[in-house]
Amino acid sequence: MIRIPRSKVVYSFSPKHSPAAYAKPGEVVVFETIDALGGQIKSENTSLESLDWTKVNPATGPLYVEGAEAGDTLVVDILDISTEEQAVILVVPGYGALHDKKFNPKVKLLQRRRDYLLFNNIEIPVKPMIGVIGVAPPEGEVPTGSLGAHGGNMDVALITRGTKLYLPVFVKGALLAIGDLHLVQGDGELCVSAAEVSGEVMVRVDVVKGKRPRYPVLELEDRYAILAFGKTLDEAAYRATEEAVEALKRAHNLNFEEAYMLASLIVNLRINQVVDPLKGVRAEIPKKYIDIDNILVETKQS
Numbered sequence: 001m002i003r004i005p006r007s008k009v010v011y012s013f014s015p016k017h018s019p020a021a022y023a024k025p026g027e028v029v030v031f032e033t034i035d036a037l038g039g040q041i042k043s044e045n046t047s048l049e050s051l052d053w054t055k056v057n058p059a060t061g062p063l064y065v066e067g068a069e070a071g072d073t074l075v076v077d078i079l080d081i082s083t084e085e086q087a088v089i090l091v092v093p094g095y096g097a098l099h100d101k102k103f104n105p106k107v108k109l110l111q112r113r114r115d116y117l118l119f120n121n122i123e124i125p126v127k128p129m130i131g132v133i134g135v136a137p138p139e140g141e142v143p144t145g146s147l148g149a150h151g152g153n154m155d156v157a158l159i160t161r162g163t164k165l166y167l168p169v170f171v172k173g174a175l176l177a178i179g180d181l182h183l184v185q186g187d188g189e190l191c192v193s194a195a196e197v198s199g200e201v202m203v204r205v206d207v208v209k210g211k212r213p214r215y216p217v218l219e220l221e222d223r224y225a226i227l228a229f230g231k232t233l234d235e236a237a238y239r240a241t242e243e244a245v246e247a248l249k250r251a252h253n254l255n256f257e258e259a260y261m262l263a264s265l266i267v268n269l270r271i272n273q274v275v276d277p278l279k280g281v282r283a284e285i286p287k288k289y290i291d292i293d294n295i296l297v298e299t300k301q302s
């Protein structure tokens with residue numbers, strides 16, 4: 001099995017990064033990850049001014065996947081996520097869904113007890129998830145703190161064990177990187193952080209040739225979710241709707257008017273997060289009505 005140590009981190013998604021490891025389609029890879037604060041917070045007395053902000057949002061990788069080329073889809077099957085026992089959450093004035101309110105910076109350590117996280121004496125069931133997962137964009141450099149069609153800091157609580165993620169490939173080898181595990185997070189990630197934790201992610205990678213999605217797509221047990229984004233929630237909701245309607249047109253050979261009606265009956269829009277540089281909205285479509293092939297768009301002549 002391939003293992004990428006947590007010493008191999010990047011702070012951006014970019015075609016310029018040299019691969020930390022190579023894998024063939026079908027291979028299993030373990031990514032050792034550091035928490036989103038770069039493992040710098042060990043005590044509740046840590047002041048935010050003392051943090052080295054260049055060490056924030058590390059992602060482990062990138063992994064070069066043989067055979068993946070621009071126009072393909074990288075399939076990432078999340079087989080397992082294991083984490084350390086202690087997580088950290090923080091509030092930072094000026095950030096989060098209530099960024100305009102007056103409040104103080106605060107750091108809180110949270111302990112895991114078996115399947116629960118303790119917040120004071122409140123027990124919260126853990127559901128470990130991946131905050132940052134993505135591939136290289138076609139050119140330039142996207143910081144690991146941001147998101148886009150390449151994935152990135154999406155902070156989607158559904159990116160967890162048993163989920164399959166479809167990412168569009170823009171460069172040879174795809175260059176997959178993963179980081180920013182959360183022991184638990186609600187939809188929205190309201191205060192700007194979740195239960196930030198270091199750990200390990202085990203994935204199986206695969207490649208679909210000649211087609212790719214416009215946005216990252218999740219496959220869950222009973223549905224697909226198209227992970228759209230935008231400068232505002234309105235823009236993200238528009239794009240998620242547009243993409244769901246296009247997929248339904250292809251799935252059922254419908255014209256726009258009927259696909260738009262069908263979307264109104266069966267598609268659920270949900271908020272992914274509201275606190276990152278771009279906002280995230282997902283369109284969920286039950287598998288009963290659609291197949292992944294209807295969501296991936298042909299990019300090459302056969």
Ligand code: CA
Pocket residue numbers: 036131132153154155180
């Ligand atoms: Ca994050």
